[in-house]
Amino acid sequence: MKPLLRIEELSVDFRLDTETVHAVDSVSLTVEEGETLAVVGESGSGKTATALSVLRLNPEPPCVYSGGGVFLGDRDVLKLSEKDLRGIRGNEVAMIFQDPMSSLNPLKRVGVQIGEVLRRHQGATRSEARQAVLPALREAGIPDAERRAGQYPHQLSGGLRQRVMIAMALVGRPKVLIADEPTTALDVTVQAQILDLLVDLGQRHGMAIMLITHDLGVVAEVADRVVVMNRGQVVETGDVLDVFDRPADEYTRALLRATPKLELT
Amino acid sequence: MTAITVAIPTGRARTASPLRAVLRNKLALVAVVVLALMLLAAVFAPLLAPHDPNAQDLLVRLRPPAWMAGGTSEHLLGTDQLGRDLLSRLIYGSRISLLVGASAALLAGIIGATIGLVSGFLGGWFDRVLMRIADIQLAFPSILLALAIVGFLGSGLWYVIIVLGFTGWVSYARVVRSEVLSLRSREFVTEARAIGVGNVTIMRRHLLPNVMAPLATIGTLHVASAIVAEASLSYLGMGVPKEIVTWGAMLANGQLYLGTAWWLAVFPGVALMCAALAVNVTGDVLRDVADPKAYRR
Numbered sequence: 001m002k003p004l005l006r007i008e009e010l011s012v013d014f015r016l017d018t019e020t021v022h023a024v025d026s027v028s029l030t031v032e033e034g035e036t037l038a039v040v041g042e043s044g045s046g047k048t049a050t051a052l053s054v055l056r057l058n059p060e061p062p063c064v065y066s067g068g069g070v071f072l073g074d075r076d077v078l079k080l081s082e083k084d085l086r087g088i089r090g091n092e093v094a095m096i097f098q099d100p101m102s103s104l105n106p107l108k109r110v111g112v113q114i115g116e117v118l119r120r121h122q123g124a125t126r127s128e129a130r131q132a133v134l135p136a137l138r139e140a141g142i143p144d145a146e147r148r149a150g151q152y153p154h155q156l157s158g159g160l161r162q163r164v165m166i167a168m169a170l171v172g173r174p175k176v177l178i179a180d181e182p183t184t185a186l187d188v189t190v191q192a193q194i195l196d197l198l199v200d201l202g203q204r205h206g207m208a209i210m211l212i213t214h215d216l217g218v219v220a221e222v223a224d225r226v227v228v229m230n231r232g233q234v235v236e237t238g239d240v241l242d243v244f245d246r247p248a249d250e251y252t253r254a255l256l257r258a259t260p261k262l263e264l265t
Numbered sequence: 266m267t268a269i270t271v272a273i274p275t276g277r278a279r280t281a282s283p284l285r286a287v288l289r290n291k292l293a294l295v296a297v298v299v300l301a302l303m304l305l306a307a308v309f310a311p312l313l314a315p316h317d318p319n320a321q322d323l324l325v326r327l328r329p330p331a332w333m334a335g336g337t338s339e340h341l342l343g344t345d346q347l348g349r350d351l352l353s354r355l356i357y358g359s360r361i362s363l364l365v366g367a368s369a370a371l372l373a374g375i376i377g378a379t380i381g382l383v384s385g386f387l388g389g390w391f392d393r394v395l396m397r398i399a400d401i402q403l404a405f406p407s408i409l410l411a412l413a414i415v416g417f418l419g420s421g422l423w424y425v426i427i428v429l430g431f432t433g434w435v436s437y438a439r440v441v442r443s444e445v446l447s448l449r450s451r452e453f454v455t456e457a458r459a460i461g462v463g464n465v466t467i468m469r470r471h472l473l474p475n476v477m478a479p480l481a482t483i484g485t486l487h488v489a490s491a492i493v494a495e496a497s498l499s500y501l502g503m504g505v506p507k508e509i510v511t512w513g514a515m516l517a518n519g520q521l522y523l524g525t526a527w528w529l530a531v532f533p534g535v536a537l538m539c540a541a542l543a544v545n546v547t548g549d550v551l552r553d554v555a556d557p558k559a560y561r562r
Contacts, residue, residue, distance in 0.1 A: 057459060082463075085461075090460030097455065103452040107475055165456075
């Protein structure tokens with residue numbers, strides 16, 4: 001298997017007025033075709049900053065990419081021009097964000113928002129985009145796709161909105177999908193459905209999925225490999241079962257101990 | 266026996282439409298109708314006006330309105346000190362007043378929205394420079410600035426519009442900027458960037474529609490204040506040329522006769538007030554219509 005996404009010794013700083021925060025410190029990881037890599041860690045451990053770096057979406061300033069590289073094939077994303085970057089965003093690499101409430105434009109019908117990806121990257125006309133949107137919505141498990149495509153985000157439930165986000169991410173058939181805590185804002189029953197859907201679609205299209213989460217239950221359920229981050233650094237990486245059975249690092253052990261368990265007495 | 270009707274929700278969402286939103290609000294309906302009538306009067310002034318607005322007839326000078334003693338049905342709202350028909354002058358005056366109000370607000374809106382969008386979205390030194398310019402302009406009384414510019418360029422209809430447009434952009438720019446500051450950190454903007462949308466398109470297609478509601482509100486307030494500002498300029502003799510009838514000029518002229526012929530000042534004043542009020546209420550409706558959440562309940 002060849003790695004589709006390769007992050008090498010990436011360092012990301014946030015230069016604020018009074019201090020510099022090293023959000024990501026020499027992080028290296030790879031994600032292969034058809035594989036789901038989970039990146040876990042507590043809040044502030046640098047997971048999201050790492051994920052946003054893949055598309056260079058961290059706000060600059062204050063963000064500075066101070067070292068390393070992010071490689072898609074042999075191109076370093078951090079060295080591309082803004083124009084070349086736009087060609088990659090949503091096309092080769094797609095992203096799903098944490099909060100489906102705020103990641104959709106409140107004033108545009110969801111069908112139009114999904115179609116925008118095709119219009120931008122594949123030069124689709126308005127009507128071509130409209131036709132491609134319906135299968136994308138159905139693939140993301142949205143019933144009554146015709147009606148839903150014409151609705152505004154506030155008319156959909158949280159779970160449906162996240163499905164819309166998934167449809168939007170996948171309609172351009174990206175090679176790499178980055179999901180930044182895609183289930184955090186959803187209730188538990190919907191979480192499982194969304195995760196199953198993601199993994200299923202990932203395998204069907206041979207995508208590399210980078211799943212950012214702080215929920216170890218999610219990791220155990222869907223990931224192949226796991227990267228544990230703390231204070232901007234990778235503290236442990238390996239196969240999910242190995243890491244869960246024999247955590248090598250003290251922080252990983254603490255993280256595992258912190259997971260609530262359902263025990264019958 | 267009294268019949269009591271109770272509205273029972275059918276459980277099915279009513280077809281959403283901006284038109285329905287206007288029809289449901291009685292005040293809005295009145296405002297829209299008043300505005301429409303004024304626009305029609307302005308467009309069809311030559312057909313509607315009973316007399317030439319500039320035709321003088323010294324034999325019937327300072328006639329009161331028709332319903333008062335001494336009034337004639339020939340001049341429904343009376344005549345001024347030169348015997349010109351007040352109703353005809355009001356109808357012709359609406360052309361200039363509405364044109365100036367709408368054009369000045371549109372011009373200021375375009376300038377202000379563009380500056381606010383760019384300033385808020387790009388930030389940095391660009392933002393700082395633009396906002397300091399806005400501060401300076403705000404600190405300067407706009408009517409004084411308008412007077413200075415008109416005095417410099419000379420008076421005339423288009424100068425008045427341009428001057429009022431260029432002196433009014435600050436409030437648009439500030440509101441748009443502050444809205445953009447909060448919008449740009451929202452995830453849908455990051456999401457738009459994540460699917461490869463460029464900065465200009467983000468501003469135009471994602472941010473601008475989201476600031477249209479406050480823009481429409483400020484715009485309508487500005488239409489009203491621009492009508493009044495034109496009146497002030499005309500009152501001071503710095504507005505449009507004397508031979509063009511405007512409500513402002515009529516008001517200024519009527520003020521001299523307030524003690525003896527109240528109708529000269531009152532009718533243009535009332536027209537001005539109705540126009541401003543109608544535009545403001547219509548602006549509120551526009552704002553509600555621009556927001557899909559507001560009428561899709």
